[in-house]
Amino acid sequence: QRLVSGLTKTRDHIVSGMDSIFSGFSQINDDFYDELEETLIMGDIGVRTTMEILDQLREKVKEQHIKEPTDCRELLIESIKEQMGVSENAYEFEEKTSVVFVIGVNGVGKTTTIGKLAGKLRAQDKKVILAAADTFRAAAGEQLKEWANRAQAEMIGGQEGSDPAAVIYDAVAAAKARHADVLLCDTAGRLHNKKNLMEELKKMNRIIDREYPEAYRETLVVLDATTGQNALAQAKEFNEVADITGVILTKMDGSAKGGIAVAIQSELGLPVKYIGVGETIDDLQKFDADEFVNALFY
Ligand code: GDP
Numbered sequence: 001q002r003l004v005s006g007l008t009k010t011r012d013h014i015v016s017g018m019d020s021i022f023s024g025f026s027q028i029n030d031d032f033y034d035e036l037e038e039t040l041i042m043g044d045i046g047v048r049t050t051m052e053i054l055d056q057l058r059e060k061v062k063e064q065h066i067k068e069p070t071d072c073r074e075l076l077i078e079s080i081k082e083q084m085g086v087s088e089n090a091y092e093f094e095e096k097t098s099v100v101f102v103i104g105v106n107g108v109g110k111t112t113t114i115g116k117l118a119g120k121l122r123a124q125d126k127k128v129i130l131a132a133a134d135t136f137r138a139a140a141g142e143q144l145k146e147w148a149n150r151a152q153a154e155m156i157g158g159q160e161g162s163d164p165a166a167v168i169y170d171a172v173a174a175a176k177a178r179h180a181d182v183l184l185c186d187t188a189g190r191l192h193n194k195k196n197l198m199e200e201l202k203k204m205n206r207i208i209d210r211e212y213p214e215a216y217r218e219t220l221v222v223l224d225a226t227t228g229q230n231a232l233a234q235a236k237e238f239n240e241v242a243d244i245t246g247v248i249l250t251k252m253d254g255s256a257k258g259g260i261a262v263a264i265q266s267e268l269g270l271p272v273k274y275i276g277v278g279e280t281i282d283d284l285q286k287f288d289a290d291e292f293v294n295a296l297f298y
Contacts, residue, residue: 005253005277006252006253006275006277006278006285007252007258007292007295007296009253009254009255009256009258010043010252010255010256010257010258010259010296011295011296012256013042013043013256013257013259014039014040014042014043014045014259014296015296015297017039017042017043018036018039018040018073018076019073021035021036021039021069022069022070022072022073023069023070025069026069027067027069028061028066028067028068028069028072032069033054033057033058036054036057036076037050037051037054040053040054040259043257043259044228044229044232044257044258044259044260044263045080045259045260045262045263046229046232046260046262046263046266046267048263048266048267049083049262049263049266049267052083052266053076053079053080053083054079056079056082056083057072057075057076057079060075060078060079061075073297077293077294077297080262080293081289081290081293083262083265083266084261084262084265084266084289084292084293085265085266085269085289086265086271086289087288087289087290087291088286088287088288088289088290096214096215096216097175097180097181097182097183097212097214097215097216098181098182098183098215098216098217098218099172099175099182099183099185099208099212099215099216099217099218100117100182100183100184100185100217100218100219100220101185101187101201101204101205101217101218101219101220102114102184102185102186102187102219102220102221102222102248103187103197103201103219103220103221103222103238103242104221104222104223104234104238105190105234106137106190107224108222108223108224108250109222109224109250109251109276110186110222111140111143111144111147111186112147112250112276112279113222113248113250113274113276113284114130114144114147114184114186115144115146115147115148115150115151115281116276116281116282116283116284117184117274117284118130118147118148118151118153118184119150119151119281119282119284120284121153121181121182122151122152122153126181126182127178127179127180127181127182128151128153128154128180128181128182128183128184129153129154129155129156129171129174129175129178129180129182129183129184130144130147130148130153130154130155130156130171130183130184130185130186131155131156131157131167131168131170131171131183131184131185131186132144132145132155132156132157132158132167132186133158133164133165133167133168133171133185133186133187133188133204134164134186134187134188135157135158135159135160135161135162135163135164135167135188136160136161136188136190137160137188138160140186140188141157141158141160144157144186145157147281150281151281154174154178156170156171156174158170164187164188164200164203164204165200165203165204165207168185168204168207168208169207169211171183171185172207172208172211172212173211175212176211176212183215185204187200187201187204188200194237194240194241197241197242198241198242201219201241201242205217217245218245218246219242219243219244219245220244220245220246220247220248220273221234221235221238221239221242221244221246221247221248221270222247222248222250223235223247223248223249223250223260223264224249224250224251225249225250225251225252225255225257225258225260225261225275225276226251226254226255226257227257228255228257228260229260231249231257231260231264232260232263232264232267232268235247235264235268235270236268239268239270244270245271246270246271246272246273247264247270247271247272247273248272248273248274248275248276248284249261249264249272249274249275249276249287250275250276251276252275252276252277253276253277253278253283258275258296261275261287261289261292265289271287272287272289273286273287274286274287275287
């Protein structure tokens with residue numbers, strides 16, 4: 001129910017346009033495909049992905065001798081799902097002790113997302129420690145502390161300007177001492193200096209290699225779904241400098257550009273693991289591609 005309501009704007013943006021194409025054409029011709037193409041691209045699904053979806057659709061139409069444009073709707077839904085690949089990606093933080101690095105540019109909702117994740121894990125009775133390794137901004141640590149309190153998780157921080165790697169070191173020590181299940185690390189994951197970011201992440205990962213080699217590791221990038229193609233570009237750039245294991249798309253509730261989830265999975269092969277659908281601690285949902293496409297179209 002919630003998933004559906006969080007996607008209202010995206011649904012209105014993509015699907016209503018598409019449905020008027022299905023009902024507006026009396027036969028399947030080049031104009032029909034052109035209009036579908038335009039609607040998908042406008043829906044932030046990405047040019048390359050759109051082309052692949054439409055190629056698949058054409059093939060299916062031919063193979064199954066489809067004549068009616070309205071009969072293409074189901075085939076199109078199928079093609080989108082196929083393009084997205086694996087359906088359920090969310091990591092349930094269950095296998096073993098986990099260290100999760102969270103990166104993303106300022107304002108995308110990184111801190112909020114870490115708070116929501118902590119809340120989700122606490123609700124599953126996991127022991128969670130937050131590492132405030134974004135020591136670049138003084139406010140970042142304070143803001144994370146508020147979320148830690150809300151989620152009832154412990155937070156390890158450092159002085160403004162201190163070495164983020166030192167914070168990680170302390171956080172790992174705390175996680176081990178308390179037998180934590182998950183260590184969530186907020187980082188100053190900035191993009192304006194790729195080399196710095198890469199070095200910073202490497203340094204933090206080396207500490208985990210040394211101090212916590214048995215831990216399961218993830219690096220999640222947080223992207224703002226309202227920024228559409230810009231979010232896709234950010235995902236690409238982050239993917240070049242770090243071993244990204246997944247994406248969290250925030251602000252889905254306010255975005256008409258949720259179609260970007262299709263492009264991220266299809267074009268970059270990165271799994272979308274969670275979506276943010278509001279500002280409170282409960283507004284984070286596991287992402288499931290099939291469910292997502294169904295919520296858009298049905
Ligand atoms: P950061 O700079 O990346 O750490 O971003 P913040 O966590 O401070 O979030 C920036 C703003 O986005 C805040 O006002 C959040 O409440 C808001 N925000 C974060 N996630 C979501 C979401 O899923 N939906 C909505 N509507 N707002 C969000």
